[in-house]
Amino acid sequence: MTKLNEAARGVYVIAVTPFAEDGALDLDSVDRMVDFYEEAGVDGLTVLGQLGEAPKLTAAESKAVVERVLRRLDGRLPVVVGVSAPGLAPMQELAEAVMGAGAAGVMVAPPWTLKTDDQAYAFYQQVGEALGDTPFVLQDYPLTTNVTIAPKVIDRIVRDVPNCVMLKHEDWPGLAKITALRAASDKGETRRISILCGNGGLFLPEELGRGADGAMTGFCYPEMMVGVCRAHAAGETERAHQLFHAYLPLARYEQQQGIGLAVRKYVLAKRGVIASGALRKPRPALSQLDIADVERLLDAQARRLAEIGA
Numbered sequence: 001m002t003k004l005n006e007a008a009r010g011v012y013v014i015a016v017t018p019f020a021e022d023g024a025l026d027l028d029s030v031d032r033m034v035d036f037y038e039e040a041g042v043d044g045l046t047v048l049g050q051l052g053e054a055p056k057l058t059a060a061e062s063k064a065v066v067e068r069v070l071r072r073l074d075g076r077l078p079v080v081v082g083v084s085a086p087g088l089a090p091m092q093e094l095a096e097a098v099m100g101a102g103a104a105g106v107m108v109a110p111p112w113t114l115k116t117d118d119q120a121y122a123f124y125q126q127v128g129e130a131l132g133d134t135p136f137v138l139q140d141y142p143l144t145t146n147v148t149i150a151p152k153v154i155d156r157i158v159r160d161v162p163n164c165v166m167l168k169h170e171d172w173p174g175l176a177k178i179t180a181l182r183a184a185s186d187k188g189e190t191r192r193i194s195i196l197c198g199n200g201g202l203f204l205p206e207e208l209g210r211g212a213d214g215a216m217t218g219f220c221y222p223e224m225m226v227g228v229c230r231a232h233a234a235g236e237t238e239r240a241h242q243l244f245h246a247y248l249p250l251a252r253y254e255q256q257q258g259i260g261l262a263v264r265k266y267v268l269a270k271r272g273v274i275a276s277g278a279l280r281k282p283r284p285a286l287s288q289l290d291i292a293d294v295e296r297l298l299d300a301q302a303r304r305l306a307e308i309g310a
Contacts (some may be wrong), residue, residue: 004078004105004135006165008194010043011225012080014218016265017052017065018274023281025061027068029274034072036273041226043214045069046107048082050144051218051261056280059090063097070102078104080137080216086111088130099134107137107168110147117153121160128161135163137216141170141198151180158190168216170198175210182211200255201225205244208232219251220267227310246304250297259284263294270298 015037018029037045047069048054048062057065066081073079081098083106085091095106108127114120124138138157142148148171157164171177178195185192196216197207204215205228215225224247231240254263262277262284269277286294 002078002104004080004137004165006191006193008044008078008166008196009213010229011041011214011222012044012046012078012196012216013037013040013042013222013225014049014051014198014216015045015047015069016218016261016268016274017047017054017057017280019053019276019278019280021276021278023278025064026275027064029276030065030068031072033268033273034069036271037222038073038077040222041230042077042222044078044080044104045073046080046082046216049107049218050082050109050141051264052082053261053280054082054084059094062094063101066098066103067101075102080105080107082107082109082139084109084139088126091127092130095131095134095136105135105137105165106131107139109139109141109145110149112146114147117150120147120149120153121156124157124164125161128163131163133163135165137166137168137196138164139168139170141168143170143172151177151184154181155184155190158193164193166194166196168198169195169207169212172199174199175203175206178207178210178212200251200260201228201244202248202251202255204228205232205237205241208240209237218264219247220254220264220271221247221250224251242308243310246308246310247301250294250301253293253297259286259290262286263290266291266294267298 018026020026081103083091083094184190195212196214197212198217201217201219214229227243228240265277268274
């Protein structure tokens with residue numbers, strides 16, 4: 001598999017991790033899920049992310065999931081693997097294992113202990129050294145990590161750490177950050193790296209308009225993100241917004257803290273992608289009122305899509 005590089009663009013969908021109702025890994029559903037994402041037209045997969053319930057997996061389970069995804073894809077799409085860990089040694093160990101199995105790159109989030117710009121820079125400098133020639137994604141998600149990394153710090157990391165090839169942008173509000181980063185690379189002050197955005201796709205058209213290269217998130221209808229990115233790349237901005245707004249109410253509901261992943265898995269199970277919408281414990285549970293909300297949103301979404309011929 002070709003390694004991840006700065007030219008990556010499109011949709012690198014964040015994959016869920018399928019579990020049976022008893023909490024066991026459901027590897028058969030991994031196969032169906034991979035097929036589903038590929039058929040939806042995604043450009044790559046990201047596994048073992050925060051919404052892939054990576055902290056709930058053992059080291060052996062993490063490797064089993066990655067190997068199953070890679071075996072199913074057989075090199076047809078690049079796979080990025082989340083390897084964030086409290087220390088560099090376990091991060092390096094998992095990175096070596098997944099790259100040896102055929103992953104294209106890895107993703108690293110900052111630990112919550114980072115408080116200053118210099119600490120953030122030093123951490124990613126050490127990550128770059130520990131990973132050697134493995135390309136990595138800098139995951140910028142301050143809403144969950146409580147670590148804010150300013151554009152000037154990201155620019156400094158990009159200048160000095162050559163294997164940092166992508167930013168997973170999930171700051172909120174964050175459009176100005178994309179603008180600042182692109183201005184720096186446009187002026188030749190830094191390399192131009194790939195910027196893929198998260199936050200459930202809630203700001204995708206605006207992010208693309210600011211210079212992002214695509215999405216790295218796991219909304220339960222990846223075809224929305226694929227369609228928006230393709231329309232934008234073709235210069236069909238109005239079509240991109242039209243398609244986006246057809247799905248927006250469900251994307252908004254899915255982005256709730258606490259139950260958002262349960263909503264995502266409920267819909268994926270309803271679509272036949274995974275056998276069960278179960279999360280591994282500790283886990284939230286959808287109430288009957290939550291489910292009624294989702295079903296109402298799905299019905300309304302279907303009507304909007306029919307109206308726009310999508």
